[in-house]
Amino acid sequence: MPVKLHTAVKEERIQFHLLHSRDRIKLKQQLVCSYEKVSVPVEEQTRGFQLEKGKYLIVDSSELELAEPEDSRVIEVHEFVKTAQIDPVFLERVYYLEPDIPAKAYNGLASAMSEMDVAGICTWTMRKRSYVGALKVSGHVLRLNTLRYADEVIPADSLELKNIPLSEKELKIGHDLINQLTAPFQPQKFENEHQKKLHVLIDKKARGEKIAILRPRRLKPTASNKLLEALEASLKKVA
Amino acid sequence: MKGTRSAPLPSKLSANRGKDTAEQGIWSGTVSFSLVAIPVRLVRAVEPDRVSFRMLHSRDYSPLLRRMVCPEEEKIVPAEEIIRGYEITPGKYLLITDEELESVSPERSRTIEIIEFIDMKDVDSIYYDHPYYLVPLKGGEKSYSLLAEVMRRADKAGLAKFVLGEREYLVAVKSTGSALSLITLHYCDEILGDEDIVPEEARIEPEETSRMKRIIKGMISDFNPDKYADKRREKILTLLKKKARETAPVEAPEVEEEEGEGPADLIAMLQKSMRKVKKNR
Amino acid sequence: MDYYRRISPFILPHLKDRALTLKRYPNGVDEEYFYEKRCPSNRPAWIKTARITRDEGEQMTVCLVNDLDTLIWVENLASLELHVPLAKAAFPETPDSMVFDLDPGDSADVLDCARVALILRDLLLELRLASYVKTSGRKGLHVYVPLNRRDATFEDTKKFSKSVSEVLQRNYPDLVTVKMAKELRTRKVFINWSQNDHSKTMICVYSLRAQDKPTVSFPLSWEELEDSASRRDSGRFDILHSEALRRVEKEGNLFQEVLVKKQKLPYL
Numbered sequence: 111m112p113v114k115l116h117t118a119v120k121e122e123r124i125q126f127h128l129l130h131s132r133d134r135i136k137l138k139q140q141l142v143c144s145y146e147k148v149s150v151p152v153e154e155q156t157r158g159f160q161l162e163k164g165k166y167l168i169v170d171s172s173e174l175e176l177a178e179p180e181d182s183r184v185i186e187v188h189e190f191v192k193t194a195q196i197d198p199v200f201l202e203r204v205y206y207l208e209p210d211i212p213a214k215a216y217n218g219l220a221s222a223m224s225e226m227d228v229a230g231i232c233t234w235t236m237r238k239r240s241y242v243g244a245l246k247v248s249g250h251v252l253r254l255n256t257l258r259y260a261d262e263v264i265p266a267d268s269l270e271l272k273n274i275p276l277s278e279k280e281l282k283i284g285h286d287l288i289n290q291l292t293a294p295f296q297p298q299k300f301e302n303e304h305q306k307k308l309h310v311l312i313d314k315k316a317r318g319e320k321i322a323i324l325r326p327r328r329l330k331p332t333a334s335n336k337l338l339e340a341l342e343a344s345l346k347k348v349a
Numbered sequence: 350m351k352g353t354r355s356a357p358l359p360s361k362l363s364a365n366r367g368k369d370t371a372e373q374g375i376w377s378g379t380v381s382f383s384l385v386a387i388p389v390r391l392v393r394a395v396e397p398d399r400v401s402f403r404m405l406h407s408r409d410y411s412p413l414l415r416r417m418v419c420p421e422e423e424k425i426v427p428a429e430e431i432i433r434g435y436e437i438t439p440g441k442y443l444l445i446t447d448e449e450l451e452s453v454s455p456e457r458s459r460t461i462e463i464i465e466f467i468d469m470k471d472v473d474s475i476y477y478d479h480p481y482y483l484v485p486l487k488g489g490e491k492s493y494s495l496l497a498e499v500m501r502r503a504d505k506a507g508l509a510k511f512v513l514g515e516r517e518y519l520v521a522v523k524s525t526g527s528a529l530s531l532i533t534l535h536y537c538d539e540i541l542g543d544e545d546i547v548p549e550e551a552r553i554e555p556e557e558t559s560r561m562k563r564i565i566k567g568m569i570s571d572f573n574p575d576k577y578a579d580k581r582r583e584k585i586l587t588l589l590k591k592k593a594r595e596t597a598p599v600e601a602p603e604v605e606e607e608e609g610e611g612p613a614d615l616i617a618m619l620q621k622s623m624r625k626v627k628k629n630r
Numbered sequence: 631m632d633y634y635r636r637i638s639p640f641i642l643p644h645l646k647d648r649a650l651t652l653k654r655y656p657n658g659v660d661e662e663y664f665y666e667k668r669c670p671s672n673r674p675a676w677i678k679t680a681r682i683t684r685d686e687g688e689q690m691t692v693c694l695v696n697d698l699d700t701l702i703w704v705e706n707l708a709s710l711e712l713h714v715p716l717a718k719a720a721f722p723e724t725p726d727s728m729v730f731d732l733d734p735g736d737s738a739d740v741l742d743c744a745r746v747a748l749i750l751r752d753l754l755l756e757l758r759l760a761s762y763v764k765t766s767g768r769k770g771l772h773v774y775v776p777l778n779r780r781d782a783t784f785e786d787t788k789k790f791s792k793s794v795s796e797v798l799q800r801n802y803p804d805l806v807t808v809k810m811a812k813e814l815r816t817r818k819v820f821i822n823w824s825q826n827d828h829s830k831t832m833i834c835v836y837s838l839r840a841q842d843k844p845t846v847s848f849p850l851s852w853e854e855l856e857d858s859a860s861r862r863d864s865g866r867f868d869i870l871h872s873e874a875l876r877r878v879e880k881e882g883n884l885f886q887e888v889l890v891k892k893q894k895l896p897y898l
Contacts, residue, residue, distance in 0.1 A: 127442070129434045130419045130426050134442060137431065138420050141413040143406040148425075149418055156407040159589055166405060167589060190565045194470075195572035197525065198532055199394055199480040206543050218557030222565055225558070230565075233577065242577040248473060251543040255474065260578035263395050266526040269484055273527070274494040284499040287383060288466045292505065295471040297519070298537045300510065304517030307453045312435050315443050324452040326459040329379040329386040334491035337385070341495075344383030427809075428800075615790070618897045619797040622756040626749065627801065 185254065187230040187245060196229060196244055200257045207245075207252040216252065223247040231257075283341040290348045376513055377614040378459035380483060380496070380522060380529070387493050388486040389461075390614065391513075394530060395480060433515075454512045461531070463507030463522060470504070472521070475540060478533040483522070486614065497524040633838060633871045634705050638698045640883050641836040645701070645712060649682055649692035649719045651831045652709035655840055669693035670707065677703065680719035694719060710840045713831035717784075722828050724780060727888055728787040728895070729832060730773040730795070731766075731822040735807070735815025740867045743771040744859035746806055746819045749798065751852060757896055762888050763855055765867050767839030767847035772832060776891040784828050790895050791823035835885045836878075838871060846874040849884035 128137045140149045158166030209216035223230070223246070230245035232254075244255045314321060332340045376391040404413040416425045433450070434442030451458045485493035500506060506523035518533040634641070652666040669679050669691050678694040695701050695712070704712070716725040730750055732743040747763050750773055754761045761775045777787070795808045798821065807818040825832060833839065833847045848869040850858075858866040869877075 127434055127436060128417055129432050129442060129444075130422075130430060133419070133421060134434070135419055135421050137417040137426055139415055140418045141404060142416045142418065142425055143409070143411050143413060149423065150406050150413055154407045155413060156405050158403055158405040158410065158412075159585075166403065166410060168405070168410075169589070187568070189570040190568050191570060191572040193474075196474075198474065198477045198523075199525065199530065200574055201474055201477050204475055206541075214554060214557050217553050218561045221553045221558045222561035226562060226565060228565060228569070230568075231572070231577075240581065246474065248475065249543070253475065257574070257577075258395055259581060260574040262578075263574070264393065264482070266482065266528040266530070269392075269482055269528050271485070271493075271528055272490055274491050276491070276495055276498060280495055281499060281502075284495050285503060288499055288503055288505055291382065291463075291466050293465040293467065295467040295508075297476060297534070300508075300519045300536060302517055302519075302536050303510075304454055304512060308515070311445070311449065311453050312437075312443060315445070315449075316437060321449045321452065323448045324455040326451050327456045328459050329381055331379060331388040331486075331488050332385050332492050333488065337492050337495065340384045340492075344385060348383060615793045615897045616797060619753070619757075619793055620800075622753055623797050623801050626752045626756055630749075630752070 185232050185234040185243075185245070187232040190223075190226075190228040190230050193227050193229045193246065196257075199263055200260075201244070202256040202258050204256075205254045207254055209252075217250065220247045220250050220252055223252075229255075277338070280338050280341060283338070283345055287341060287345050287348065290345065375481070377486065377617075378461065380461045380463065380509075382463040382496070382507060385492055385496075387496065388489040389483040389493065389529075390486055391531065392482050392484055394482045450515065451512075454517060457510055457512040457517065461509045461511040461520065461522065463509045466500075466503075466505045466507050467521075468504065469506055469523065472506070476534045477521075478518075478535050481531045481533075482525075483529040483531050493529060494527070496522075497527055497529050500524045500529075501527075633844070633875065634701055635698070636875055637836050637871075637878065638701055640878050641712075641834065642695070642697070642701065643883070643889055644835050644885065645695040645714060647680075647694055647696065647718045647720065648714040649680060649722075650695050650704065651713040651715075652693075652704065652707060653711035653713060653840070654707060654709045665713075666709075667692060674703065682719055682722055692719060710838050712834040712837040714834045715828065715831050716787075716826065717828060721780075723784060725782055725784055725787050725826065725828075726776065726778050728775040728777060728791055729825055730775075730791060731770065731825045731832070732773065733766075733770045733815075733820045733822055735818050735820055737817045738815075738819055740765075740769055740771065740864050741859060741862060742805065742817075742819050743769075744855055744867075746798070746802075746821070747771050747773055747855065748852075748859065749802065750794070753794065753798070759893055759895075760887070760891060762849065762885055763852065764835050764847055764849040764885065765845075765869060767833060767837070767845045767869075768841065771867075772847070774885075774888050776888045776893055777895070778890060778892045779894060782895075784826055786895055786898050787826040788823065790898065791821075791826050795821040795823045835888075836874065843868065844871045845869060846871050848874050848877070851881075851884060 129135065130137055141155060142148060143150050157169050159169055231242065232245055233240060233242050235241070242257050242259065244257055246253045246255060311321065375393065377389065380387045380389050405411065406413060417431060418424065419426050433445050433447075435445060437443050456462075483493075496507075500522075501524040506521040509520055509522060511518055511520060519536060521532045521534055523530055523532065649667070650669075654664055654666055667690065669677065670693075673679075673693070677700055678696050679691045680694055681689050681691055683689055693700070693704065695704055715722070716727060716729060717723065718726065730747075732746055732750075734740060734743050751761050751763070754775060759775050761773050763771055763773050766772055792808070795806070799806045799808050805818060807815055807820050808823065809815070809820070824830070835847055835849055837847050839845045839847060846869050850867075854866075858864075
């Protein structure tokens with residue numbers, strides 16, 4: 111169904127700039143040649159596909175564009191999946207969908223998806239790039255989440271973590287501890303306090319006041335053989 | 350173009366990634382909940398866009414890197430000559446050092462303290478911002494495994510606030526497989542309301558809903574993220590296979606080792622020792 | 631040459647079981663030279679060799695200089711300089727030490743290297759790592775950190791030495807550089823941490839250098855280095871073969887510890 115997209119998230123924060131220590135000039139991030147170490151103008155930039163280290167196949171941007179389909183204003187839904195199956199690591203940007211069609215269909219879809227707890231996996235093309243996304247519902251509004259492609263996500267297995275055996279006791283106490291510390295998700299409780307503190311810091315500096323340097327707090331790691339002890343002590347503290 | 354025999358195209362575009370990426374540390378410190386402290390390192394979980402394409406210099410085919418450049422001197426500025434400034438008036442900057450920045454929230458710049466746990470089901474996905482993985486540092490493997498396993502079984506995540514560089518994030522620490530991932534969340538006031546998106550009264554007609562449900566039922570399947578990645582890869586590979594037959598690949602000149610920063614925790618410790626040495630000299 | 635025969639008891643332990651890279655000067659030091667990793671096929675049957683696998687997968691036979699006779703034979707090949715990897719041939723991925731190759735840029739000299747070497751020594755001591763220094767036999771100095779452990783890897787030594795070098799550069803930006811580009815090295819000492827690699831070799835301690843003067847890559851005690859540095863006497867870093875022979879009689883093998891001392895790199 112044809113729709114209009116609206117951004118769902120905005121971020122406001124204090125902006126710092128990176129400067130050159132020698133002349134205090136604001137730095138720009140640019141593409142530089144790794145060999146010659148100088149900035150490369152756009153007309154000298156080209157795209158290459160890496161076959162192996164040091165070997166590339168030059169791909170013309172016009173060739174790539176030809177491979178991409180036309181922009182489509184239609185978001186095509188291919189399948190529906192249970193919402194819980196989509197791991198948050200795949201979620202990229204989120205947009206609100208404003209219906210371009212009669213409310214009846216939009217609302218019907220929204221309520222059906224809500225009752226069945228599903229998301230629709232869809233594809234579309236925007237600005238000459240093809241996207242894959244998840245159509246979701248929240249209340250009465252449909253949202254579109256762009257999804258990352260699987261090959262852009264680093265799999266957890268590649269971290270090569272060791273398999274450490276855990277005792278039943280440790281697991282039980284850990285479980286109890288987490289339950290004790292469980293609370294309902296109330297995001298409105300959290301504010302970005304740092305922004306305020308940064309403003310205070312900047313004001314202080316601007317007035318020429320001395321800034322007290324506080325060392326960051328570093329905790330001593332819990333040793334493996336002290337884990338059970340730490341868990342039991344924690345449970346006692348919160349129960 | 351220097352041509353040699355054309356090399357076979359890698360069948361999986363992600364094959365070029367290699368181990369290095371997973372090991373690039375962005376931050377290191379401790380994750381704690383109650384009295385348990387786990388030493389960890391933060392690493393990236395996603396590599397957007399690249400798909401093995403790199404920007405190259407058309408003159409010598411060497412890969413292009415993103416670097417900070419001084420527009421006046423037109424030179425790359427090395428890390429040790431970069432300082433942070435806040436623009437109070439156009440062109441006038443207030444300099445802020447790393448230590449001053451860390452002093453703003455000293456309890457949160459090296460520690461991710463989980464203050465409570467939440468049910469994953471309760472979290473509206475609109476809050477998710479950016480994912481990372483946490484990797485245990487030496488000595489922390491057991492407590493790391495415990496936290497991951499317990500959260501996995503309970504389907505819960507830990508909420509914490511932590512400061513990375515200039516920003517303070519609200520984060521969710523959750524389990525992904527046997528690993529711990531950290532997802533930064535948006536603050537409430539960063540999320541735009543959706544009230545004006547659906548201007549009309551939400552009139553839900555039961556037959557319409559049932560009709561939709563029937564359609565949906567016919568299209569139910571399991572989430573398989575590889576499917577779409579494969580399709581895109583196929584398209585690019587077909588294009589490239591054609592190219593490989595027609596043209597030979599180019600070779601980039603030998604470039605000295607990438608100058609990235611060393612692992613964060615090692616550098617921090619070395620810097621600390623260096624300060625002691627300087628004092629004694 | 632007589633030098634190698636007489637220095638053999640001191641140099642052989644450092645050459646033992648390592649894939650030798652010959653630097654051959656068939657027409658004398660002033661003429662062309664070439665590096666040879668492969669053990670010449672026309673070698674006598676008694677020369678000990680090892681088979682190693684190169685990066686591209688092909689196998690190669692290398693010479694192992696484990697005794698005096700082999701050493702002499704190698705010398706007769708007009709291989710004045712003896713270069714060896716940081717790892718033994720049988721365990722090519724396990725370095726026995728980590729090395730800091732200090733190379734002075736244009737307008738810098740060995741005294742600047744000495745300054746860097748001393749700061750480096752102090753930093754390493756702070757990390758509880760003992761280090762040993764030798765002259766390169768040319769313009770620079772080499773600082774070795776013995777490891778001698780089975781779990782040491784080039785990945786670790788490279789990462790560690792790179793980080794140490796970067797921290798030194800950050801703190802002494804006018805003296806130290808980690809950047810290879812020649813223009814960036816003027817008046818500074820370049821720390822070539824990338825030598826910590828299975829494919830790289832270093833000049834063996836006690837080896838001759840092919841210079842107009844027959845200098846030797848010779849180990850120095852830290853006291854001596856401090857002394858020469860404070861006297862600003864760069865000449866004392868040029869040790870000729872005759873002086874080398876005299877000194878080993880008196881001092882013994884100052885690099886002995888590099889072969890035996892076991893140390894572990896922290897914070898990895």
